[in-house]
Amino acid sequence: xxxxxxxxxxxxEKGSKAIPDLIKLLEDEDSEVREIASEALFKLGDDxxxxxxxxxxxxxxxRNKNDITLLYIIDLxxxxxxxxILNSLYKILSLYSWEEAELIIYEALAKLGEGDKxxxxxxxxxxxxxxRKKLGVQAAMALSYIDRPEVVKDLVRAIESKDFKGxxxxxxxxxxxxxxxxxxxxxxxxxxxxxxxxxDYLG
Numbered sequence: 001x002x003x004x005x006x007x008x009x010x011x012x013e014k015g016s017k018a019i020p021d022l023i024k025l026l027e028d029e030d031s032e033v034r035e036i037a038s039e040a041l042f043k044l045g046d047d048x049x050x051x052x053x054x055x056x057x058x059x060x061x062x063r064n065k066n067d068i069t070l071l072y073i074i075d076l077x078x079x080x081x082x083x084x085i086l087n088s089l090y091k092i093l094s095l096y097s098w099e100e101a102e103l104i105i106y107e108a109l110a111k112l113g114e115g116d117k118x119x120x121x122x123x124x125x126x127x128x129x130x131x132r133k134k135l136g137v138q139a140a141m142a143l144s145y146i147d148r149p150e151v152v153k154d155l156v157r158a159i160e161s162k163d164f165k166g167x168x169x170x171x172x173x174x175x176x177x178x179x180x181x182x183x184x185x186x187x188x189x190x191x192x193x194x195x196x197x198x199x200d201y202l203g
Contacts, residue, residue: 003036010040016047023055026072038072042079049080060088065095071104078108086112099125099135107142115146122146123154127161137168144175151179152189159201174203 010018018040025037041048052073059070070092077085089105089112096102103125106118125139126132132139136158143151155176158164164172180186180202187198194201 003032003039007036007040007043011043016044019044019048019051022048023051023073026069034072038076041076049077049082052076052080053082053084056085056088060092063095066097066101067095068101070095071101074108075104078111081112083112086114099129099131100138103135103138103142107138107145110142110145115148118142119146119148119150123150126154126158133163133168136164137171140172140175144178147182149186149189152176152186153193155179156190156193156201170203172203173201177202 010022022037022041022044026034026041028034028037041052056070056073056077059067059073064070074085074089074092086109089109093102093105096105103122106122109115109118110122122139122143126136126143129135140155140158143154155172158172159169159176176190180190190201191198
């Protein structure tokens with residue numbers, strides 16, 4: 001069964017009754033199982049958001065280091081636009097000891113309107129960090145949620161750097177597409193930067 005079919009089946013057949021089990025599946029060792037559970041929870045909307053918020057605060061109280069399940073919950077609550085978690089996100093950063101986790105939290109902050117506060121660190125991950133070839137793609141996607149003209153220049157610079165190839169390069173182009181779709185002014189900035197080759201830079 002296709003992944004999308006499986007998610008739709010869970011949502012249609014069990015509905016909100018599936019939420020507790022789906023939250024438990026966010027702890028599964030298999031990352032694909034976690035992704036399926038995450039997508040199904042998002043499709044279940046407000047009922048899922050309420051349950052995830054409760055689980056978020058429970059885990060926050062435990063303050064476990066490097067809690068991967070909490071990252072999935074943070075990502076989902078940010079997709080739901082749940083601004084009540086904002087102040088907690090800054091505190092949670094200290095619970096994680098690896099940069100990929102920090103980037104998930106920075107992306108959540110960007111999704112929730114804190115883009116100006118996390119812009120510089122995301123730009124650093126994309127363009128300057130020694131691990132940019134590994135972390136840059138994640139940083140680019142997070143930057144795509146920030147409404148600043150500088151982001152266009154940063155993503156163009158990343159594309160032209162030759163640091164990224166194949167699928168990674170395509171994801172950065174997709175991030176740039178998301179940015180310029182939000183604002184016609186950004187498309188003009190892109191055009192001024194790259195001339196008539198605009199489509200070569202867009203995913």
